[in-house]
Amino acid sequence: MGFMSSLRRLGRRRPALGIGLTIVLVVGLLAGYAVWTPPAGISPQSQGQVDPAKQVEEWQKAVRDQISQREAEIAELEKQLEDKPQDADLWLKLGDTRYALGSLYLLTESDGAKAEGAFEAALESYEKVQKLDPAEKGVYLRIANTAVFLGDNDRAEANYRQAVAADPADNNARMSYAMFLAMAKSDYDGAIAQWQEILKNNPEPELADQVREFIEQAEEMKKAENPPSGGNG
Incomplete structure (x- = not known):
């Protein structure tokens, strides 16, 4: 599917964004809907102790x-x-x-x-x-994330906008939308704007640190794709 190819390309260019999108769309969403049970016996603490x-x-x-x-x-x-x-x-x-x-x-x-x-x-x-x-209202974000996996970016964006409009304080919706803007559309300014709104919502420190990292990487990607033109003096 087109989404997975794009994810792999992004992962090579900016690992934090690629990994972050996977967490937001897959693990994070599933945990939120209580339909995913982490495998027993596999945890960060067990790493290094297991082959x-x-x-x-x-x-x-x-x-x-x-x-x-x-x-x-x-x-x-x-x-x-x-x-x-x-x-x-x-x-x-x-x-x-x-x-x-x-x-x-x-x-x-x-x-x-x-x-x-x-x-x-x-x-x-x-x-x-x-x-x-x-x-x-919760169905907007679900449709948007599903549409991303199916490669329907227009439908995804329309529903992300509806999800954010329905609940401006929903950091999960804003995070998903920001990741979509950065990865699927290379709209780094739009993504940064969503992340900045998350910071205004006084998120938990761990989320705030993650958001700041994403903003930093998006700024770097924006500069890399739009290098300043040299003057002739």
Whole structure:
């Protein structure tokens, strides 16, 4: 998928931004929706005490286990929706679980085809939520992040804007939007503006430090892509 190619290119140029986008769109979002369980026994404290190859093998196994769980949850939710087709909450949960499944496919074996199918299904679920419950503001960010994975940048940006407008204090929405602007559009000024708004929202110190690092890297990338022209004296 185009998104993954762009992510790899960004990761080589500016690792902090590339890694940050992955965290925002995949791990961070999944943790926020409570559909991702970190693999047991794998933690920063365990690094250096476990053989790296074995740790990767355990990670891959844990992710495959998560895939099986998400697939079972999707089947159950789809069954429930047969009896409650107008239940917006069930559709939202189905969308989140399908999104989680797509992200998990990317975390193991980089199965792009399966991931794309899961993200397309997630998008369909979120569209259903919008029809059933137009007041559900949280669906904007979900649609935007899903659209990024599907390569629909216009739809992504439109929904990021709606997410930020619906809740200007939502740092998660602003972070996702900023990452999208920096990576997908090379709009570093726009990204920096979003990060600066996060700093105005008095975030936790760790997030504030991360945001300042992203601003610094975006400034460097902006200079690298727009070098000053030399004068003739």
